[in-house]
Amino acid sequence: MAESSKKSIIGIIGGSGVYNIDGLTYTRWVKVDSPFGEPSDELLFGELNGQQMIFLPRHGRGHKIPPSEINYRANIDVLKRAGVTDVISVSAVGSLREHLKPGMFVIVDQFIDRTFARDKTFFTTGCVAHVSMARPVCSRLGDHIEAAATEAGIDVARGGTYLVMEGPQFSSLAESELYRSWNCDVIGMTNMPEAKLAREAELCYATVAMVTDYDCWHPNHDDVTVEQIVKVLIDNAGKACSLVKHIAPKLGSDNGAEECTCRSVLQHALITAHEMRDPQLLKRLDAVAGRILGG
Template sequence: MGGWTIGIIGGSGLYALPGLEEIARHDVETPWGRPSDAILEGRIGTTRLLFLPRHGAGHRIPPSEINARANVDALKQLGATDLLAISSVGSLREELPPGRFVVVDQFIDRTVARPASFFGTGLVAHVSLADPTCPRLSASAAAAVEAAGGDAATGATYLAMEGPQFSTRAESLMYRQWGADIIGMTAMPEARLAREAELPYALVGMVTDYDCWREDEAGVVATDVVAQMHANGATARKLVQAFAKALPAERTPSPIDTVLDHALLTVPAARDPAMEEKLGAILRRLTTSPAT
């Protein structure tokens, strides 16, 4: 039992958290390079928060160049117990209009140009990702959206595309047929890496547009997206406040905290010490690992 330290990964439209009682700013070095920006540490009530703008200050990093491994590892190094990601998304469903907030529970990953794992030659890990988000964290996030005056949909499937261009109409229609509800460019491999790092993960999508699947309608219009992003950002800042204040004082353990205990891992005797050292923040909890 212990307190919460929530890593907040802010996407497009959420670059700062006004009202956060600031404690410190951290410039973190990781074995994977530098994260997107300095990490702001602060408190809301009794909850410790670590805020990281995913695209960096001023939205300077494109989706495919975000160093997701460094972002997740830096938050892990600073003691994050859970991750709440907030992202701008396009809608693939009529019932999810711009301005709606959507809590994700599944992903379809169409990214191809991004390192998707912390592990590699010298220390391999196969981690379960059947249910990639944390139900407890997701339920708290949905309640926080409502408390902030937003309208939350739940149980959505997020299609992660490479970008930075938006979809073609053919792609948008295909993704609808696949069963995707929203589309974005940043949640993968972020969610995969959070699972490998044993960090429960929830994602709130902020709908900015209808992508380009609707007949007789123009594609994504940047000016409309930016205007909706600003409106969504105001609600997002309120939801972070509500989320942090509603958490119980004590954090009970999650099964995701020990997911590596159930992973298929390189046996200890065959591991590369350099790779083990590189994975230090992730493996620190493990004193022994199952021989598999």
């Protein structure tokens, strides 16, 4: 386990193409237990030019877990236990906008959560908390990602709304057109409740959405297929690795990271009276909310 430190520790949630990075040293897979159940996989610890990084395959190695069965709570919990301070979520998405072409990266700044079969909070009966999701991603991280993408020569768009659907099926045409009418920009299946749980865990969180297709709304493109998505994913893997390599030194030298407001959102979020808090739940929250609970 990583010890608490003022220096940022970067956590990357994504697929295998994101953690197969040239120059990543001292790598080791470590099983980290969570009171919220089994995470998607072990954590890959490593260093990139002296910067500590921890990778988590969201669907498990070999992509064995569908979106609705990912244990999002355990995933965020083990990253926090491992010492992660900054989470970068790398996700495949469909585009709902003509100008967001397959192969582009989008630094998302808003979400619409349409999932319904997932555990979405750490704070259940016995310790209730309400955190703000008005600005659901860390703008500081977004600034670093944008600068890193530009340096890496990646075609990137800053800002956009990510519609998170339950899946695992892709959208119907009617759904795709509905989401476009809501001014959504990209669509995917994985970033909720991930972003909500990262906020509850006082982790800085940002999404890099990698466009693989035009969903099914585009009249001049075939309906989305797995083969099409996989092809673009493979093409994007090198760009994703390059992006991570450019992000690492920026976050490592960010002296203002510790003052980021993402890291103190629980300060006034807990609402359950002290004498009514469930001791067993508090034990489960030792990593997520230990700072505010005195753990």
